[in-house]
Amino acid sequence: MEEWVFALDVGTRKVAGVILAREKTKLRLRAAVVQEHKERAMLDGQIHNVPLVAEVIQQVKEKLERKTRSPLTQVAVAAAGRSLVTQRAAAEREIGVEEEINGEMVLALEADAVQEAEQLILNRTNAAGDYHCVGYSVINYTLDGSPIGHLVGQRGHHIGVEVIATFLPRVVVDSLISALVRAGLEMTSLTLEPIAAAALAVPPAMRGLNIALVDVGAGTSDIALAREGSITGYAMVPAAGDEITEYLADKLLLDFNTAEEVKRQLNQGERVAFTDIVGNRRELPSRQIVDLLEPAVVELTRQIAEQILLLNGKAPQAVLLVGGGSLTPGLPTALARHLELPEERVAVRSREVIRDIAGAPAFKGPQAITPLGIAFTALRREGLSLSQVQVNGRPVQLLGHRRLTVAQALLAAGIPVRRLYGRPGRGIGVEVNGRLHFIRGEPGRPGRIILNGQPASLENPVKGGDVIRFIPGENGADARAKVGDLIPETSVKEITFNGRRITLEPLILMNGNAVSREAEVPDRAKIEYNLLETVGDVLRYLGQGEDGPVYLNGQQVRREAPVKTGDILETGPKAACRTLRLRVNGKEIELPVGTSRPIFADLFAYLDIGSTPPPGKKTLRMEINNRPAEFTSSLEDGDEIILEWI
The missing domain is CATH 3.10.20.30 (Beta-grasp domain)
Incomplete structure (x- = not known):
């Protein structure tokens, strides 16, 4: 049975819709439609007027339905790369040394770091909304402050992790969904424009090379970098074809739409005719207009090259250009010059060189790459899906890959995953007669996760409609101790020393103050005591020397001999x-x-x-x-x- 997908590329200047089918091992483009926005309803890839964008989407959908004689209700789309926000963050947690670290503890720690990354973004941008986490990578783990490759199976006091997380503002997804719903469509797959373009323009066989893919649209230029077999990074320049159009409009006194039409005709003939805003009918050589555009093209390519060098650290081996803006005359040459690459290593990548997709040959050029890439990504089920679950009675939208987990649901609900594990109570450090003692607090009690009425873990998969109940763990009680818990039992003794009756009462000092055995011990306390249990203790207490014989009850004894009430202690001749x-x-x-x-x-x-x-x-x-x-x-x-x- 034929499998097919309807995909939309909702761009700044136009909306492209395609229906891509899989026929055994081949891909066939069954139909494609491109419709321009009547007004500038989008800016830099972001929807600013939902009803106007929805109207164009509806037109594209109806044309495709007529072409294919099939109703269209579900669609795959992409968000602009400019919307991505990347942030590094770290998290750490104290654990009981007797606990062996398991996978769920590590997952909870990583989730803490992702939540910290989102908070850092909110603090930096003063944004009122929140974000979907679309992925994260672990940079390193630490155990008791030292780097370690893997935490599972280890033991220690503190575990830590540093991650780099990528987020998509919810407002970007919400506005896109709103426009689709108005057009009678349900979003079933979401990817990012640079990911979609790279899926087709930079196939896996090419990713061993260091290649930069630049999707030059109308509002933004999205960059994806391939190296060592995978896509390693993304960047965005908030300038693209519209900047060239606006520059042309300013120089030739044209309205925006006329300037856009003049720009497109530059590659179609030697002369271009147009009417300026004053009403003058003019005709100029294409070469003259291209020369006029050179400063704007140089500036745009400078910005693109700057981002490539920043992201890659050096010039890549080659640059592939896609998107309608890549057809701007002189753009590949100018970009090669900025990157100090041979001109032949910066090339426009058109649909015509993608041999795996047949059909609808009129839908061609570099502007076809991204919409086809969106469909291609959806067919391979590599896009992000949107599902709704319930967490503690509240509906929560989840955006992620096909296998969504409880941990992702808690992240999306804004619940600190660290609360699943109760924090151990604070300990007390005490110095007793010069020796350090540490009294541990009580261990925390773990919380519970209930998924559809059944016990679950952070790693359990979830699907749309699932109901999750999160019961946080309880923190352990802080350590408490009395002086009597830290020193041996004491008692008052009465003895006779060299014919004089004296009372030996052990003295207990805490932080320089006399205390009883019942006194509560604070953290970092210093306790000193002398129990006066041996002859040596008593002699030192009385300030006697260490030399000479000592007699206890008439018998010569060593200084380790014990002393009790009623004893008679005498020292020898002095x-x-x-x-x-x-x-x-x-x-x-x-x-x-x-x-x-x-x-x-x-x-x-x-x-x-x-x-x-x-x-x-x-x-x-x-x-x-x-x-x-x-x-x-x-x-x-x-x-x-x-x-x-x-």
């Missing part, structure tokens, strides 16, 4: 006692220090400073000569000491 004269809180004292190096902690054994603050006070103020001190700060004779609770 050298002649040495004292320091200090002023503590304004009072003169003599501090026995023996042979050990005196430190600030020695003061606690001789001063009545409890380890628990009095009511209304919480910070232990420790200073030596008006400077902050620590427990291990050295003491010198004559030091001025402040040691008090404030």
